[in-house]
Amino acid sequence: MDLRISREHQARLDLVEGLKVFVAGRIMPSLREEFDSWCASENPPERQLRDSQFMQDKFSRDPLYQSSRGLQRLSQEAMWQEVISGLAERQLEIESQLDQDYSDAGSITLNPDLAMPDYYDDTEFHLQPGNFHKSNIAGPIYEVGVATYTMHRYGKAGDEMGRALVSVLPEKPYKRVLYMGCGPAYKGYPLVDALPEAEHWGIDLAAPMLKYARHRAVENGKPMHFSQMNAEAMDFPDGHFDLVYCMLLLHEVPTEAVINIVNDTARILAPGGVLANLELPSYDSLDPLSAYLMDWDTDHNGEPFWRAYHEMDLLDSYRKAGLQAEVTEAHSEWGGAKGNYMGKFRYHVTMGWKSEG
Amino acid sequence: MAGNQSSVSETDYFDSVSKSDMMRVVLALATEVYALRDRQRVLEKILIAGGTDLARLDEPVEAAVYEPDRLAERDAFVARVFAAMANPVASTR
Numbered sequence: 121m122d123l124r125i126s127r128e129h130q131a132r133l134d135l136v137e138g139l140k141v142f143v144a145g146r147i148m149p150s151l152r153e154e155f156d157s158w159c160a161s162e163n164p165p166e167r168q169l170r171d172s173q174f175m176q177d178k179f180s181r182d183p184l185y186q187s188s189r190g191l192q193r194l195s196q197e198a199m200w201q202e203v204i205s206g207l208a209e210r211q212l213e214i215e216s217q218l219d220q221d222y223s224d225a226g227s228i229t230l231n232p233d234l235a236m237p238d239y240y241d242d243t244e245f246h247l248q249p250g251n252f253h254k255s256n257i258a259g260p261i262y263e264v265g266v267a268t269y270t271m272h273r274y275g276k277a278g279d280e281m282g283r284a285l286v287s288v289l290p291e292k293p294y295k296r297v298l299y300m301g302c303g304p305a306y307k308g309y310p311l312v313d314a315l316p317e318a319e320h321w322g323i324d325l326a327a328p329m330l331k332y333a334r335h336r337a338v339e340n341g342k343p344m345h346f347s348q349m350n351a352e353a354m355d356f357p358d359g360h361f362d363l364v365y366c367m368l369l370l371h372e373v374p375t376e377a378v379i380n381i382v383n384d385t386a387r388i389l390a391p392g393g394v395l396a397n398l399e400l401p402s403y404d405s406l407d408p409l410s411a412y413l414m415d416w417d418t419d420h421n422g423e424p425f426w427r428a429y430h431e432m433d434l435l436d437s438y439r440k441a442g443l444q445a446e447v448t449e450a451h452s453e454w455g456g457a458k459g460n461y462m463g464k465f466r467y468h469v470t471m472g473w474k475s476e477g
Numbered sequence: 478m479a480g481n482q483s484s485v486s487e488t489d490y491f492d493s494v495s496k497s498d499m500m501r502v503v504l505a506l507a508t509e510v511y512a513l514r515d516r517q518r519v520l521e522k523i524l525i526a527g528g529t530d531l532a533r534l535d536e537p538v539e540a541a542v543y544e545p546d547r548l549a550e551r552d553a554f555v556a557r558v559f560a561a562m563a564n565p566v567a568s569t570r
Contacts, residue, residue: 122537124537124538124539125537125538126535126536126537126538127534127535127536127537127538128534128535130537130538130539130540130541131541133540134540134541134542134547134551135551135554135555137540137541137542137551138541138551138552138554138555139555139559141552141555142552142555142556142559142563146556146563147562147563150563150564180493181493181567182493183493183494183495183498183565183566183567184564184565186490186491186492186493186494186565187491187494187562187563187565189490190490190491190494191559191562193488193490194490267540268540271542272540272542272543276543420488
């Protein structure tokens with residue numbers, strides 16, 4: 121699907137992206153320099169720098185901090201506005217493409233009776249208006265928006281995370297593979313390519329995302345099956361999958377839902393099966409300023425469960441679900457992704473194994 | 478669709494930033510926009526008079542990030558307009 125928008129809309133979107141680049145490349149380095157200089161002169165203990173209230177008191181009146189945060193927030197709002205108005209000009213054309221029936225390999229099964237969890241219905245993730253399920257063209261809106269949001273750092277394919285995940289998957293014969301919270305699913309293409317003999321499935325709460333995922337998969341020759349389900353209570357039989365994975369999903373759901381997802385995944389994993397959850401680095405693995413700035417997204421960038429995810433003991437949840445668990449670092453052939461706050465970083469993959477017995 | 482505006486409550490992210498710096502951004506932007514509009518108006522008149530079809534101006538395009546010239550122009554423009562925000566002075570209110 122051609123997701124290009126008219127020159128006038130794209131020019132506005134380019135400007136908004138340029139503002140994000142300016143914040144990341146010009147303002148943030150100055151803020152970091154100011155912070156480092158202050159640390160060198162005041163020598164505060166690390167315990168204080170890890171205390172969000174202390175950091176808030178330090179930064180809340182700081183003009184450089186306010187400039188960076190204010191422009192970050194306003195650029196995010198403007199970004200969605202421009203993406204939505206740009207794609208609205210082509211909405212009917214896009215909808216008709218999404219409504220096509222395909223005879224290509226793979227499938228799509230929607231469930232109009234599936235109840236959206238309250239937390240999901242009430243949140244606009246990353247400030248995307250209408251979230252992922254209230255616009256028929258939420259999938260294209262998401263893809264164009266996220267490319268802009270990440271300043272096109274993940275390239276046109278947008279699948280860098282999938283390549284990173286492939287690099288740490290244990291060598292096993294995977295017959296059935298499930299991508300939970302797949303959205304448009306393009307981040308999972310490297311797994312489809314790396315495991316061509318396997319049957320690939322993707323699930324999501326949002327029907328518009330799945331329709332776009334199906335269209336995109338057909339267009340890209342990826343034989344994937346899509347089904348509308350809640351990962352907290354999936355319709356698959358026990359022991360059905362050899363590999364279940366997700367990318368940047370678990371930080372978008374409340375702690376109770378994370379635990380439900382892990383438990384239901386343990387149920388549908390076959391003996392010896394693997395659960396792989398790829399996420400951004402934990403706060404405690406980052407320097408205090410980067411961690412504090414990442415945490416800002418919890419209250420200001422439509423990431424209401426981000427802090428709770430970082431504070432929960434995910435390994436413990438895995439173990440309570442009967443999985444062996446460990447965290448490993450992953451990166452693609454790029455050697456690491458580039459973050460808005462912390463330079464180059466490696467993903468954290470929480471890996472779980474179900475016993476063979 | 479719930480509309481184009483986020484439902485997240487309003488926060489004044491800039492309450493310590495000098496209003497003079499904010500107005501410098503607005504003034505820089507207004508100056509750029511006015512100069513561009515003036516130049517574009519004249520340019521379109523010249524082109525139409527010469528028989529050029531301007532429909533191409535409304536065609537879909539890739540993001541600027543895929544065209545080095547557009548990218549450089551964009552980044553220079555943002556740096557020019559938002560210069561005051563890279564080194565803001567505290568509000569003296």
